[in-house]
Amino acid sequence: MASGEREPFQNTVVEWIDSRMPIFTMLQKEYGVFPAPKNFNYFWNFGAIAMFMLATMIATGIVLAMHYTANTHMAFDSVERIMRDVNGGWLIRYIHMNGASFFFIAVYIHIFRGMYYGSYKKPRELLWILGALIFLLMMATAFMGYVLPWGQMSLWGATVITGFFTAIPYVGESIQTLLLGGFSVENPTLTRFFALHYLLPFVIFAVVFLHIWALHVTGSNNPLGIDTKGPQDTLPFHPYYTVKDTFGLLVFLMIYCVFIFFMPDILGHPDNYTKANPLVTPAHIVPEWYFLPFYAILRAITFNMNLYFIVGLVFLFVLIVEFIWRKKPVYLSASAGWAMLVIGGFLILTGFTGDSCQRIDPKWLDENGGFKGLCGALQSLPGMSAAAAPISAKLGGVLAMFGSVAMLFVLPWLDTHPVRSARYRPLYKLFFLLLVVMFLVLGYVGSQPADASLLGIPLIYLGLAGTGYYFGYFLVLLPLLSRFEKTKPLPESIHQAVLSKQIKVEAKI
Amino acid sequence: MALLAGAFGAVGAAIAAFPLINSLNPAKDTLAMASVEVDISDIPAGAAKTVMWRGKPVFIRHRTPEQIESAEDVNLQNLIDKQTDEERVKKPEWLVVVGVCTHLGCVPQGQKESDNHGEFGGWFCSCHGSQYDTSGRIRKGPAPKNLAVPPYQFLSDTKIKIG
Numbered sequence: 001m002a003s004g005e006r007e008p009f010q011n012t013v014v015e016w017i018d019s020r021m022p023i024f025t026m027l028q029k030e031y032g033v034f035p036a037p038k039n040f041n042y043f044w045n046f047g048a049i050a051m052f053m054l055a056t057m058i059a060t061g062i063v064l065a066m067h068y069t070a071n072t073h074m075a076f077d078s079v080e081r082i083m084r085d086v087n088g089g090w091l092i093r094y095i096h097m098n099g100a101s102f103f104f105i106a107v108y109i110h111i112f113r114g115m116y117y118g119s120y121k122k123p124r125e126l127l128w129i130l131g132a133l134i135f136l137l138m139m140a141t142a143f144m145g146y147v148l149p150w151g152q153m154s155l156w157g158a159t160v161i162t163g164f165f166t167a168i169p170y171v172g173e174s175i176q177t178l179l180l181g182g183f184s185v186e187n188p189t190l191t192r193f194f195a196l197h198y199l200l201p202f203v204i205f206a207v208v209f210l211h212i213w214a215l216h217v218t219g220s221n222n223p224l225g226i227d228t229k230g231p232q233d234t235l236p237f238h239p240y241y242t243v244k245d246t247f248g249l250l251v252f253l254m255i256y257c258v259f260i261f262f263m264p265d266i267l268g269h270p271d272n273y274t275k276a277n278p279l280v281t282p283a284h285i286v287p288e289w290y291f292l293p294f295y296a297i298l299r300a301i302t303f304n305m306n307l308y309f310i311v312g313l314v315f316l317f318v319l320i321v322e323f324i325w326r327k328k329p330v331y332l333s334a335s336a337g338w339a340m341l342v343i344g345g346f347l348i349l350t351g352f353t354g355d356s357c358q359r360i361d362p363k364w365l366d367e368n369g370g371f372k373g374l375c376g377a378l379q380s381l382p383g384m385s386a387a388a389a390p391i392s393a394k395l396g397g398v399l400a401m402f403g404s405v406a407m408l409f410v411l412p413w414l415d416t417h418p419v420r421s422a423r424y425r426p427l428y429k430l431f432f433l434l435l436v437v438m439f440l441v442l443g444y445v446g447s448q449p450a451d452a453s454l455l456g457i458p459l460i461y462l463g464l465a466g467t468g469y470y471f472g473y474f475l476v477l478l479p480l481l482s483r484f485e486k487t488k489p490l491p492e493s494i495h496q497a498v499l500s501k502q503i504k505v506e507a508k509i
Numbered sequence: 510m511a512l513l514a515g516a517f518g519a520v521g522a523a524i525a526a527f528p529l530i531n532s533l534n535p536a537k538d539t540l541a542m543a544s545v546e547v548d549i550s551d552i553p554a555g556a557a558k559t560v561m562w563r564g565k566p567v568f569i570r571h572r573t574p575e576q577i578e579s580a581e582d583v584n585l586q587n588l589i590d591k592q593t594d595e596e597r598v599k600k601p602e603w604l605v606v607v608g609v610c611t612h613l614g615c616v617p618q619g620q621k622e623s624d625n626h627g628e629f630g631g632w633f634c635s636c637h638g639s640q641y642d643t644s645g646r647i648r649k650g651p652a653p654k655n656l657a658v659p660p661y662q663f664l665s666d667t668k669i670k671i672g
């Protein structure tokens with residue numbers, strides 16, 4: 001960006017700076033005349049909106065930090081002081097608090113856009129991965145921010161979340177102690193979370209910079225998912241998209257303001273206005289809404305994975321790789337594949353039933369002799385006891401949760417279909433929209449108590465079904481579609497598609 | 510040569526990082542709170558007391574004869590984490606356990622008479638529904654282990670030291 005040809009500027013001050021450090025030339029190139037596809041829809045607003053939210057969070061956060069005290073004896077009161085005594089403190093805090101939610105709303109829509117229009121595909125894989133990294137960092141930042149006001153949800157949310165790490169065999173407890181700086185969530189935890197909560201947004205800022213750098217190398221995708229072929233397909237970023245982005249941002253900000261001014265606490269949890277009490281856990285712990293689907297995935301795994309189950313899973317995975325990911329199986333013949341499918345399915349069923357038997361009420365078993373016999377036989381198999389299971393229910397849940405985020409990072413290699421946009425992939429569109437529905441269902445499941453049920457169906461089954469679909473979508477459906485899906489004909493160019501739409505509209509008039 | 514320099518650099522960076530990371534482990538004053546003495550003379554049979562030890566609640570329950578009986582009269586086969594009641598107490602009337610659910614660390618209910626004690630008469634964790642019996646053993650729900658028994662000793666009949 002430095003040494004290229006440079007057009008002199010009219011303004012002498014600008015020219016003086018630019019001839020020494022061509023920052024205005026760069027801005028002009030990247031944000032002024034930068035060629036953007038001319039068919040963006042409003043989904044393309046959310047990158048700029050997310051950027052605005054990041055800036056808002058940093059600005060309000062720094063001011064809050066000037067009034068906030070990171071000490072377990074004072075934190076809760078210092079936040080109450082911000083709310084009551086600091087001039088306009090309530091406003092700044094509500095902007096920050098709801099800002100986290102609206103930042104996530106913008107980023108979720110941004111990710112949805114990327115998946116619907118295939119923006120993660122070649123050549124934008126790295127751009128996509130940087131985005132997934134930003135999402136991960138945001139989750140860490142928001143989690144640590146929620147601990148700062150030191151209410152009941154702060155304390156117990158932090159306890160449950162850092163409790164995930166105790167699922168790791170052997171070293172789990174020490175890792176948790178290292179994270180907390182003690183044996184429970186206490187003052188050392190609060191002070192380090194504050195330090196990290198201050199730091200991470202700036203790390204996010206740096207990754208956003210890389211994200212945009214990568215974007216400006218590959219150029220933007222667009223709703224048609226086809227490459228731009230020349231100047232007739234693009235518009236200069238300014239003023240066309242600066243104006244469109246500003247318009248979208250203003251609409252977004254209006255909704256954001258409705259929350260800030262009329263229902264500032266609706267997205268939060270009343271328990272967090274009770275000071276943290278290490279002796280009493282609130283009856284119903286839930287994370288912030290933006291974590292709910294992942295929380296549901298965590299809780300969906302209620303069974304231990306014993307050796308039978310794991311070997312069965314490995315068989316299934318080998319089958320997926322051989323027969324679905326590869327165009328042609330390398331190691332297995334079709335009959336060997338069928339055999340593995342049957343054996344693998346049988347092992348999974350055996351392992352799962354054997355493990356479930358341990359949780360069935362013994363009284364019920366006494367009344368149902370047939371099951372008692374089956375359970376007794378399964379239980380007597382070696383390695384069937386809960387203690388012998390290499391992956392306990394707790395570890396299984398944690399692996400599934402982190403795995404679900406990891407799917408985003410490998411997505412570009414799971415969906416290798418050459419056509420990007422869902423507009424031309426009817427099956428992909430169907431399954432993807434189903435994924436979105438499942439994600440929302442998981443969010444609902446995550447918001448309910450663990451033992452709740454809907455229409456008589458225990459919600460854990462719904463959670464398990466949602467989790468199954470989530471992983472099935474990424475690991476099985478996408479690779480299958482990549483190989484077999486027939487697409488609708490693509491338009492020749494963006495320009496032509498836009499023109500033919502215009503002709504249709506004119507014909508109607 | 511570049512490999513050697515790189516390796517040296519990496520080792521140096523790791524050595525430099527160690528004190529930074531180690532400083533995040535519990536500090537000496539945190540560790541110093543490692544033991545507490547508790548007067549148990551004021552806990553009538555059937556009642557319980559909660560004290561803090563290492564930032565965690567410890568449940569001290571004065572068990573009634575019925576509670577002791579129901580804790581001892583259990584088929585080990587039906588337990589998730591197989592332990593006899595005997596292995597978990599020093600004197601049958603007194604049960605001392607860390608009041609932290611072994612699932613993800615909530616504090617189970619059941620210390621007060623009016624609390625939900627779960628199906629097994631001990632404690633109930635409302636976070637994800639784990640149920641503990643009158644010996645603090647996990648009987649149902651996602652928790653993998655029994656409530657931990659902290660190291661403790663009877664200093665006299667009315668006083669115990671935890672830690």
Ligand code: HEM
Binds near residue numbers: 054063068100103
């Ligand atoms: C990625 C950007 C950020 C996110 C997602 C975020 C998120 C959060 C959340 C969810 C809370 C809890 C709000 C509540 O319930 O009270 C919070 C509190 C807080 N944040 Fe941030 N934050 C961000 C950036 C920052 C920055 C850059 C700073 C400081 C430089 C900061 C300083 C604070 C302080 C002092 C509090 C405690 C006061 C309070 O609870 O209102 N935040 N943050």
Ligand code: FES
Binds near residue numbers: 610
């Ligand atoms: S923390 Fe007690 S059941 Fe999950």
